[in-house]
Amino acid sequence: MRLSSASTRGQVFDAGALERIALAAYDFEPGTLDAPWSAAFDALTFPAALPQRQIGRIEARWDGAGMRAEGQFDLEGSSSAPDDGAAVWRGAVIGRGQVGGGRVDRVAGAFVGRTGTDAQLATRLSEAAERPGAIDSGDVTALLGPEGDGYLAREWAPEQVGGFQVRFASEAPPAPVPVRLELAAAILIVDPAAPGFSLDALMRRTRRLQERLGTEGIAAAPTPGLRRRADVIAVWIAPANWFDDTDWPGGSPAARLGDASVWLRTHGIAIATA
Numbered sequence: 001m002r003l004s005s006a007s008t009r010g011q012v013f014d015a016g017a018l019e020r021i022a023l024a025a026y027d028f029e030p031g032t033l034d035a036p037w038s039a040a041f042d043a044l045t046f047p048a049a050l051p052q053r054q055i056g057r058i059e060a061r062w063d064g065a066g067m068r069a070e071g072q073f074d075l076e077g078s079s080s081a082p083d084d085g086a087a088v089w090r091g092a093v094i095g096r097g098q099v100g101g102g103r104v105d106r107v108a109g110a111f112v113g114r115t116g117t118d119a120q121l122a123t124r125l126s127e128a129a130e131r132p133g134a135i136d137s138g139d140v141t142a143l144l145g146p147e148g149d150g151y152l153a154r155e156w157a158p159e160q161v162g163g164f165q166v167r168f169a170s171e172a173p174p175a176p177v178p179v180r181l182e183l184a185a186a187i188l189i190v191d192p193a194a195p196g197f198s199l200d201a202l203m204r205r206t207r208r209l210q211e212r213l214g215t216e217g218i219a220a221a222p223t224p225g226l227r228r229r230a231d232v233i234a235v236w237i238a239p240a241n242w243f244d245d246t247d248w249p250g251g252s253p254a255a256r257l258g259d260a261s262v263w264l265r266t267h268g269i270a271i272a273t274a
Contacts, residue, residue: 003044003087003187012237013039017272020261022093024270025183025233026226033095033179040180042091086209087187089235090218096176108165182220183233186213190238192245206234206269230268240273 002008013021018037023030186209190202210232219231243256250256261271 021270033097
């Protein structure tokens with residue numbers, strides 16, 4: 001497979017694959033970002049020369065004195081045999097949407113002494129955690145401001161109760177804009193028909209790749225406003241008929257691909273089919 005070809009990349013990394021890659025790279029709800037999806041291949045390295053760590057141990061024993069000495073040393077360098085079928089992609093997946101919350105146009109707060117009604121309310125709030133139903137409609141009314149904005153009250157100190165109020169602007173959100181999801185990914189060509197193939201071995205190999213590349217500092221700064229699942233994700237390029245196999249959960253190949261993607265994204269893995 002010639003991933004160096006833009007036309008091949010366009011076929012493999014279609015809209016569905018790019019959305020799965022985005023969801024494997026960042027933790028956001030499906031639908032937060034939407035099509036059209038595109039990819040930026042800022043750098044694509046073939047093959048992936050991975051750091052390889054070798055650990056040796058030297059032990060010595062002096063039986064007469066009953067003493068034992070032990071030493072350990074690490075050797076680290078580039079692998080002389082790059083991981084077969086792996087490539088490194090540095091770039092981004094680009095979708096359309098809004099990242100971040102609405103515009104806050106008002107914030108107010110205050111702390112007051114625990115006297116009179118305030119002290120009674122604070123006491124009832126602290127009791128509510130242990131006795132469900134301790135708060136009645138009068139307490140709820142006391143927690144509402146004159147404009148109907150909700151107060152969150154808490155016990156700040158033994159003699160004080162505080163609250164704050166946040167109001168969001170009511171105007172309609174602006175139109176979706178392109179959002180660039182920065183990522184670094186290890187790309188692996190998966191051949192389920194290869195002798196000795198197993199999903200467990202593929203998962204272990206993938207994890208090693210992610211960990212090794214993570215130590216190389218190749219990850220870009222995450223996109224602001226989104227939480228990244230992993231510094232380095234993995235993309236499996238597999239035959240489309242892999243999900244014809246009924247050993248995968250799901251009632252159809254599309255459903256099996258979807259179910260597998262939901263599980264794999266928690267490990268920072270996405271699937272593209274070819």
